[in-house]
Amino acid sequence: xxxxxxxxxxxxxxxxxxxxxxxxxxxxxxxxxxxxxxxxxxxxxxxxxxxxxxxxxxxxxxxxxxxxxxxxxxxxxxxxxxxxxxxxxxxxxxxxxxxxxxxxxxxxxxxxxxxxxxxxxxxxxxxxxxxxxxxxxxxxxxxxxxxxxxxxxxxxxxxxxxxxxxxxxxxxxxxxxxxxxxxxxxxxxxxxxxxxxxxxxxxxxxxxxxxxxxxxxxxxxxxxxxxxxxxxxxxxxxxxxxxxxxxxxxxxxxxxxxxxxxxxxxxxxxxxxxxxxxxxxxxxxxxxxxxxxxxxxxxxxxxxxxxxxxxxxxx
Amino acid sequence: xxxxxxxxxxxxxxxxxxxxxxxxxxxxxxxxxxxxxxxxxxxxxxxxxxxxxxxxxxxxxxxxxxxxxxxxxxxxxxxxxxxxxxxxxxxxxxxxxxxxxxxxxxxxxxxxxxxxxxxxxxxxxxxxxxxxxxxxxxxxxxxxxxxxxxxxxxxxxxxxxxxxxxxxxxxxxxxxxxxxxxxxxxxxxxxxxxxxxxxxxxxxxxxxxxxxxxxxxxxxxxxxxxxxxxxxxxxxxxxxxxxxxxxxxxxxxxxxxxxxxxxxxxxxxxxxxxxxxxxxxxxxxxxxxxxxxxxxxxxxxxxxxxxxxxxxxxx
Numbered sequence: 001x002x003x004x005x006x007x008x009x010x011x012x013x014x015x016x017x018x019x020x021x022x023x024x025x026x027x028x029x030x031x032x033x034x035x036x037x038x039x040x041x042x043x044x045x046x047x048x049x050x051x052x053x054x055x056x057x058x059x060x061x062x063x064x065x066x067x068x069x070x071x072x073x074x075x076x077x078x079x080x081x082x083x084x085x086x087x088x089x090x091x092x093x094x095x096x097x098x099x100x101x102x103x104x105x106x107x108x109x110x111x112x113x114x115x116x117x118x119x120x121x122x123x124x125x126x127x128x129x130x131x132x133x134x135x136x137x138x139x140x141x142x143x144x145x146x147x148x149x150x151x152x153x154x155x156x157x158x159x160x161x162x163x164x165x166x167x168x169x170x171x172x173x174x175x176x177x178x179x180x181x182x183x184x185x186x187x188x189x190x191x192x193x194x195x196x197x198x199x200x201x202x203x204x205x206x207x208x209x210x211x212x213x214x215x216x217x218x219x220x221x222x223x224x225x226x227x228x229x230x231x232x233x234x235x236x237x238x239x240x241x242x243x244x245x246x247x248x249x250x251x252x253x254x255x256x257x258x259x260x261x262x263x264x265x266x267x268x269x270x271x272x273x274x275x276x277x278x279x280x281x282x283x284x285x286x287x288x289x290x291x292x293x294x295x296x297x298x299x300x301x302x303x304x305x306x307x308x309x310x311x312x313x314x315x
Numbered sequence: 316x317x318x319x320x321x322x323x324x325x326x327x328x329x330x331x332x333x334x335x336x337x338x339x340x341x342x343x344x345x346x347x348x349x350x351x352x353x354x355x356x357x358x359x360x361x362x363x364x365x366x367x368x369x370x371x372x373x374x375x376x377x378x379x380x381x382x383x384x385x386x387x388x389x390x391x392x393x394x395x396x397x398x399x400x401x402x403x404x405x406x407x408x409x410x411x412x413x414x415x416x417x418x419x420x421x422x423x424x425x426x427x428x429x430x431x432x433x434x435x436x437x438x439x440x441x442x443x444x445x446x447x448x449x450x451x452x453x454x455x456x457x458x459x460x461x462x463x464x465x466x467x468x469x470x471x472x473x474x475x476x477x478x479x480x481x482x483x484x485x486x487x488x489x490x491x492x493x494x495x496x497x498x499x500x501x502x503x504x505x506x507x508x509x510x511x512x513x514x515x516x517x518x519x520x521x522x523x524x525x526x527x528x529x530x531x532x533x534x535x536x537x538x539x540x541x542x543x544x545x546x547x548x549x550x551x552x553x554x555x556x557x558x559x560x561x562x563x564x565x566x567x568x569x570x571x572x573x574x575x576x577x578x579x580x581x582x583x584x585x586x587x588x589x590x591x592x593x594x595x596x597x598x599x600x601x602x603x604x605x606x607x608x609x610x611x612x613x614x615x616x617x618x619x620x621x622x623x624x625x626x627x628x629x630x
Contacts, residue, residue, distance in 0.1 A: 030615075030619075033615050051366055167482065256608070259607050263595075263603060263604070263607070263618070264595070266615060266618045267594075267621060270621075270622050274622055274625065275582065279582070280578070280579070285578070289578070298352050299574065299578045300349040300352060301349065303582045303585050306582060307585050
């Protein structure tokens with residue numbers, strides 16, 4: 001029985017292997033991915049993002065258990081641009097995985113930064129697709145930080161939850177971090193700390209204009225994930241957002257948006273591959289660099305020549 | 316007199332116009348950029364990054380004044396993935412610019428997220444190049460957050476300073492954020508707050524292994540930017556790192572690395588342009604999406620066909 005056969009019979013180890021294939025960019029990937037794609041599309045993807053230390057992991061784990069308890073299978077992807085020099089998953093992740101191991105229908109995977117820009121957002125999408133094809137009904141994607149990769153990942157989710165804490169700083173900082181546009185739902189976690197009411201009302205104020213222009217009301221929820229406060233409310237709001245997305249008015253737009261996001265993500269990934277295989281091979285790169293350092297060329301000229309070589313035969 | 320002629324006579328307004336051209340991707344850009352490149356390469360680029368609320372803006376402004384007072388011209392680029400729905404520069408930026416306006420040789424520019432992933436890192440590089448060509452000797456690039464774009468920008472800087480605060484959380488969070496690898500210098504700002512000594516010694520502990528393998532000692536500096544504490548020390552360490560990079564052992568490697576970074580950045584940018592013009596035009600995209608939604612195709616097949624069309628004529 002092949003790994004993929006085992007995968008489709010619900011073998012958890014096969015799922016883990018398929019995800020490793022995706023991360024390692026194994027040779028069979030071009031055959032594998034379309035098969036996974038064909039079986040995917042049923043899962044609901046929830047992205048949780050926010051600054052480090054906001055308590056996202058706890059929130060994600062507690063949400064996973066709520067979904068588990070309401071008879072949903074759950075996949076968790078913890079996107080973790082961790083250090084190569086610590087070598088792999090950090091202690092916190094291991095403890096976390098042990099805690100979740102008791103829930104049979106909850107599958108957790110940590111993703112670390114590998115290689116160059118764009119790769120992480122791309123493979124996160126594939127891993128989510130694998131979990132989806134495997135049959136996990138709810139996929140929770142947790143990202144640290146507020147960079148472009150996180151924004152791209154959020155864009156590929158159905159519902160995006162932005163998690164802040166009272167001491168996240170004033171709302172200008174949240175605005176700066178680009179978090180306001182991507183959030184469907186705001187969570188102020190650790191809301192027993194001083195300043196929680198203030199940040200809730202401040203975010204509500206900022207959202208006023210946006211609420212008027214949309215038929216979604218961007219709720220702001222105070223939680224204390226560690227003390228199980230506010231989690232049911234969060235669960236209900238996510239469900240409400242899901243109904244909003246699948247309403248007659250929005251369903252078609254939402255489906256198109258998902259396909260476009262997939263298409264751009266996959267094209268970006270394959271182009272990077274194409275560049276390093278055909279356009280900027282190690283040896284070509286060395287020659288280009290020498291020419292530029294000698295003053296015989298400049299990076300713009302080199303790139304123009306490369307693009308020209310693509311263009312040539314299309315006219 | 317053309318804008319570029321004015322630019323090279325040191326007209327500040329012309330610099331601002333050239334930067335706007337870069338941001339707007341104006342039609343003359345293909346002619347403009349190689350000219351800027353030819354005149355650039357003298358400036359020293361310092362990246363400052365860290366979580367929102369760490370006091371990076373204050374630190375950057377104070378550093379800029381130190382460089383100004385030691386007779387260096389300074390360019391500041393504040394990379395600010397700010398909200399499209401607030402419409403442009405935030406109040407804080409305006410106040411800041413007014414404060415710096417009294418220093419004649421300090422030029423500040425805010426950059427906001429525009430369009431898709433990768434675009435921000437790309438145009439930040441071009442803006443830095445423009446300031447470099449204009450003659451600014453020190454370029455300070457300030458980024459919010461810890462995502463891939465920020466890592467890419469850091470990679471294009473000569474010296475990268477990671478700014479944390481005592482309440483940034485334990486060092487595992489800093490590790491998670493991918494900040495440990497990119498930092499040449501660590502700053503613990505707001506070091507009058509509780510926990511500063513603890514985080515300094517924790518980061519020092521984490522760095523021990525890395526220090527042994529390199530000939531740079533990754534200093535950790537406690538600062539209070541608002542109270543002018545530790546800034547001279549930071550200034551000296553940046554200067555020391557600059558000497559380290561330009562030492563006989565490292566200079567050649569460092570120059571090659573800069574050219575490679577430029578090349579990859581420009582190629583990525585031009586390929587994105589090429590794709591949206593030739594491969595994924597609005598109308599092509601609509602057809603692809605319909606085919607995928609009908610089940611006649613899937614995103615992997617579509618992308619394979621697009622890549623194939625690049626490949627075709629290269630065999």
